[in-house]
Amino acid sequence: MIAVTEAIVLADDEIKERFIRAPGPGGQNVNKVESAVQLRFDAANSPALSTAVFSRLKSLAGGRMTRRGVIVLTANRYRTQERNRRDALARLIELIRQAAVEPKPRRPTKPTAASRQRRLDAKRQRGGLKKGRGKADPFD
Numbered sequence: 001m002i003a004v005t006e007a008i009v010l011a012d013d014e015i016k017e018r019f020i021r022a023p024g025p026g027g028q029n030v031n032k033v034e035s036a037v038q039l040r041f042d043a044a045n046s047p048a049l050s051t052a053v054f055s056r057l058k059s060l061a062g063g064r065m066t067r068r069g070v071i072v073l074t075a076n077r078y079r080t081q082e083r084n085r086r087d088a089l090a091r092l093i094e095l096i097r098q099a100a101v102e103p104k105p106r107r108p109t110k111p112t113a114a115s116r117q118r119r120l121d122a123k124r125q126r127g128g129l130k131k132g133r134g135k136a137d138p139f140d
Contacts, residue, residue: 002089004096008048015092016040017085022076036076039088044069049096057099071095 002010022036043049043057043065058065065071075088111119 002093004048004093005100008053008096008100010041010046010048010096014041014046014048015089017088019081020074022079022084033081035079035081035084036074037081037084037088039071039073039075039085039092041071041073041092042069043071052102053096053099056103057096060095060099 001012002015004010016039018038018040019034020036020038021034043054043061046054049057054069057071058069061071064073071092073088073091075084075091077087078084
């Protein structure tokens with residue numbers, strides 16, 4: 001069991017890991033050892049996530065979520081398989097924690113009368129400055 005928040009707990013079998021060869025430098029090791037981790041989490045069918053959390057997770061995940069609602073994270077930052085596993089899992093947990101936070105509703109506000117007046121005064125002053133830039137009178 002993986003505790004994400006107090007309300008969200010993921011079962012171990014919901015997360016699938018696949019090990020792949022990591023790109024980049026590493027000498028002979030890079031061609032032999034599968035140290036990168038590809039983590040898959042089926043968020044669409046997870047009983048731990050509510051529909052509201054899933055919809056926020058979908059927007060947060062972006063291109064990391066497939067059309068079927070599976071989040072795919074690839075971790076190859078470290079040289080060892082174990083550290084990459086922990087990194088991928090930590091990134092998934094952080095993503096779900098961000099989605100679990102309900103956004104504060106925006107309360108529409110209106111500008112004050114004084115701020116409207118200041119804006120109009122500034123516009124009048126700027127307009128007067130521009131009007132004074134006209135061509136010089138040829139008969140002056």
